[in-house]
Amino acid sequence: MIDNSTRKKLFASKLATPLRLADSVSHEIATALFDGRIPPGDALPSEAEIATDFGVSKPIAREALRQLAAAGLISTQQGKVARAKALNGEPFERIYGYAVRSSLQRLQEANEMRRVIETGIARLAAERQDKDGLATMERALADMARGLGDPDAFTEADIMFHHGLALATGNTMIRVQMEGMRSVQREVSELFSRRANRTEADWNATLNRHRTIFKAIHDGNADLAEQSIVVHYEAADVASFEVAEKLRLKAEPEE
Numbered sequence: 001m002i003d004n005s006t007r008k009k010l011f012a013s014k015l016a017t018p019l020r021l022a023d024s025v026s027h028e029i030a031t032a033l034f035d036g037r038i039p040p041g042d043a044l045p046s047e048a049e050i051a052t053d054f055g056v057s058k059p060i061a062r063e064a065l066r067q068l069a070a071a072g073l074i075s076t077q078q079g080k081v082a083r084a085k086a087l088n089g090e091p092f093e094r095i096y097g098y099a100v101r102s103s104l105q106r107l108q109e110a111n112e113m114r115r116v117i118e119t120g121i122a123r124l125a126a127e128r129q130d131k132d133g134l135a136t137m138e139r140a141l142a143d144m145a146r147g148l149g150d151p152d153a154f155t156e157a158d159i160m161f162h163h164g165l166a167l168a169t170g171n172t173m174i175r176v177q178m179e180g181m182r183s184v185q186r187e188v189s190e191l192f193s194r195r196a197n198r199t200e201a202d203w204n205a206t207l208n209r210h211r212t213i214f215k216a217i218h219d220g221n222a223d224l225a226e227q228s229i230v231v232h233y234e235a236a237d238v239a240s241f242e243v244a245e246k247l248r249l250k251a252e253p254e255e
Contacts, residue, residue, distance in 0.1 A: 010037050010045065010053075025054050025064035033073055033084050040086040044074060087172065092180020100187045110184040115233040117177065118165065122225040125168035126217045133168025137161055137214050144210060148203045155189040161210055168217055209235065 010032050029050070032038050045053065050061040065082050068074045072091040076082045099106040125133060140161035147153030159182055166178035192206075209232045216225035 021054075021056050021060045022063035022067065025050065025056060025060060026067040028054070029064060029068060030071075030073060033068075034087075038084045040084050042084050043081040044084065046081060087176055089176045089179025089182070092177065093183045096181060097183030097187075100184050107184075107187060110181075111188055111233075114181050114184055115229070117181075118162070118233075119226045119229045121165055121169060121174055121178070122213065122217065122229045123222040124171070124174070125165055126220050126222040126225040128168065128170050129217065129220060130168045130170040133164045133166070133170070134214075134218060136164030136167055137217070138164075140164055141207070141210060141214060144207050148207065149200070151190065154203070154206075155186060158189045158210075159185055161214075165213070165217070205235070 047058050047061045051058045069076045073085060074082045075085055096110055100110045140157050143157035144154060147157050162185060163178060166175045213228040216228050
């Protein structure tokens with residue numbers, strides 16, 4: 001038998017929203033996760049306790065937890081308590097990853113989305129200049145310089161740089177969105193690096209475009225930061241999508 005008399009109250013006692021019961025329960029639990037009442041790593045109440053708190057059945061509580069796990073907000077494992085997860089872009093990354101590998105059109109659409117989003121991010125980063133973000137970008141530039149000519153190392157440094165760009169805004173939701181776009185960035189960066197004719201000068205040009213972005217943000221020049229992102233995408237898109245198209249044609253069966 002559960003003793004609720006000494007347990008800390010985490011959720012509202014009544015469901016105020018006219019949603020399906022499981023949706024309402026998951027919404028209330030998500031609110032507790034987002035406002036810090038249940039920090040990352042902490043255990044959630046059991047299904048039975050959640051059911052009691054909200055006045056619903058255990059299957060409803062179970063469905064609410066399933067929804068939260070699918071959204072990447074909690075981790076669940078059979079026979080163990082559910083635990084809160086740190087907010088991250090994992091669910092977006094999974095969806096975008098499926099999309100960009102499905103067709104060239106979806107890859108182009110996803111990268112267009114990145115370009116639109118990152119121009120605004122670069123501007124905000126230049127205005128706010130969060131120290132953690134600037135430090136991450138600077139480390140990424142050093143890794144890029146060491147990884148010139150190595151597609152795998154350069155791709156990881158590239159992803160770190162854009163993560164730092166998001167961190168420089170000081171905005172948690174922007175950081176999550178950028179994490180979600182990692183699968184798009186990885187696909188484009190790997191395509192870009194697969195070009196057989198990629199020269200040392202070309203590798204350095206890519207590095208220098210990132211240095212220009214960093215300097216604009218470091219100097220607080222929002223206009224230049226935004227313009228530099230546009231220039232970077234104009235250079236990267238053409239080459240990477242040319243490779244993608246060649247790979248698509250190569251994979252198509254001959255008539």
